[in-house]
Amino acid sequence: MNTLHELIDSHSSYWGKAVEAIAYGLVLLTPLFFLSVNHWITNASIIGCIFILMAYALDRMGGIPWDSPVVWCVVTVTTIYTIAIVASQIGRGIFVYQEFLDQTRWLLGFPFFMYVYTRKIDYTRALNWIAPLALLLSWISSTYVIPSDAWGERYTISFMDPLAYGFNCLSLALTCLAMAAWDISRKQVKLLTYVKIAGFMLGAYLSMRTGSRSGWLALPLVIFILYFFLYSPSIFRLGACCLVLTIAFYAAYVFSPAIVKLRIDAFINEFWNYPWGGGVAADTSIGMRITFYRLAFYYFSQSPIWGWGERGYTAIKDAPELLAFSSQYTRDFAYGALFHSEWSTQTVRFGIFGLLGVFWVLLFPITFFGKLARREWSVKTSCIGLVYMVCQFAASIGDEVFNSKAMVTFASIFICCLIGSLCHGLKSNVQKANLGK
Numbered sequence: 001m002n003t004l005h006e007l008i009d010s011h012s013s014y015w016g017k018a019v020e021a022i023a024y025g026l027v028l029l030t031p032l033f034f035l036s037v038n039h040w041i042t043n044a045s046i047i048g049c050i051f052i053l054m055a056y057a058l059d060r061m062g063g064i065p066w067d068s069p070v071v072w073c074v075v076t077v078t079t080i081y082t083i084a085i086v087a088s089q090i091g092r093g094i095f096v097y098q099e100f101l102d103q104t105r106w107l108l109g110f111p112f113f114m115y116v117y118t119r120k121i122d123y124t125r126a127l128n129w130i131a132p133l134a135l136l137l138s139w140i141s142s143t144y145v146i147p148s149d150a151w152g153e154r155y156t157i158s159f160m161d162p163l164a165y166g167f168n169c170l171s172l173a174l175t176c177l178a179m180a181a182w183d184i185s186r187k188q189v190k191l192l193t194y195v196k197i198a199g200f201m202l203g204a205y206l207s208m209r210t211g212s213r214s215g216w217l218a219l220p221l222v223i224f225i226l227y228f229f230l231y232s233p234s235i236f237r238l239g240a241c242c243l244v245l246t247i248a249f250y251a252a253y254v255f256s257p258a259i260v261k262l263r264i265d266a267f268i269n270e271f272w273n274y275p276w277g278g279g280v281a282a283d284t285s286i287g288m289r290i291t292f293y294r295l296a297f298y299y300f301s302q303s304p305i306w307g308w309g310e311r312g313y314t315a316i317k318d319a320p321e322l323l324a325f326s327s328q329y330t331r332d333f334a335y336g337a338l339f340h341s342e343w344s345t346q347t348v349r350f351g352i353f354g355l356l357g358v359f360w361v362l363l364f365p366i367t368f369f370g371k372l373a374r375r376e377w378s379v380k381t382s383c384i385g386l387v388y389m390v391c392q393f394a395a396s397i398g399d400e401v402f403n404s405k406a407m408v409t410f411a412s413i414f415i416c417c418l419i420g421s422l423c424h425g426l427k428s429n430v431q432k433a434n435l436g437k
Helices: 004-009 014-029 040-059 069-092 097-118 123-145 162-185 191-210 218-231 235-254 258-272 285-302 312-316 328-337 342-372 376-396 405-436
Strands: none
Touching: 014 040, 014 097, 014 123, 040 097, 040 405, 069 097, 069 342, 069 405, 097 405, 123 162, 123 191, 123 376, 123 405, 162 191, 162 218, 162 376, 162 405, 218 235, 218 376, 235 258, 258 285, 285 312, 285 328, 285 342, 342 376, 342 405, 376 405
16 A cells, blocks of 8 residues: 555656645545534545646546446445435426535545545555544544533534534544454554544543434444454354443443433433324424424425425425424424434435435445455455444434535545545455456
8 A cells, every 4th residue: 555655756746746745645634623623624625636636637647447336336425415406406496506515525525535546545544543633633622622612511512513523523433443443353452552442432432422312323333343343253252242242331321421321311211202102292302303204204205206405395394294293393493403314304305316315325335344344355444434334324313414514525535535445455356366266
């Protein structure tokens, strides 16, 4: 895998070396201040794309295997939300540019994919220090520089609500955990391993402080995934692991901070007491989320193909069918603050095209990383990608995970860089296999 020194040495012109150095630095540093500096990732990603394209123009280097189905899958990941919006607007006969402002940021991921792939960059190697450092900078920024007091006791940074801040911190924390777990499983424990463990603990702490449960479900799933892929356990060991995890999580709940216990207890009580048999649900956190799903299903059923756009369902927002199970407050809340689910929100907005977009963006990377996690040469990078996507999937059930420029940009770059790093290794190993025949 190429380092910056090797890349610069391969470019003879002064401008080529300068542009290559800046492009390389931006590819690695764009995610670094995602959770600590407002507008950093949205601006740095655009500048990064400009320098990537400049590097290609000066270098005239090709190498993208357009005949590879994986490359076209990445193309669809970075374009499918935009395609969904276009299809929905054509079907509705309503054309507004505002619907494109956030989701077109997915397109920025593909130049990063091209660069990581053609330059043979080991993106995982960079994440060893980028992920823990990003969490440290986030803690400093959210505690001392730009903390937010708009949410009471719920901890966050000034430019993110607690839900978004919580699951994004947890995503990076679980990334650190995956990298540390790989070091331990391969008996390559070094000082950096302890740094990654510290990053995991700090990210988990920040997530708990937010009081946001978005993504918490991912933690037991991630531990199971890492144990399964890194240790290839027998059925007996797997059963023993599940038992130990159950005991460990119960103990963690008993001794956890008060805000965590309160949020877990509230989840159980509100879910259990929801009027499943009929009646208007109380305006509680979980009760409203369940009702949001029911509202979204009704709105979707009234326009399943094209959707309603951003707020197009005004005419049926308070339909008589909805009065039987939802309060006025819940309906107004969903109208103003969306449906607190990536699946519901995009389906109501863009109909079946929005639903397909969410499926593809979440499930293709999970499938891709899951398959490659079974191969020794790719297990580390694949586990990082799988862990990140599982956290996004878990958070998507209770919040919009791709609903701002910053979150869309970070997800697109993170996913595309990991796939780009794996694609080069995949091509090399396929060539070796063909030579061995």
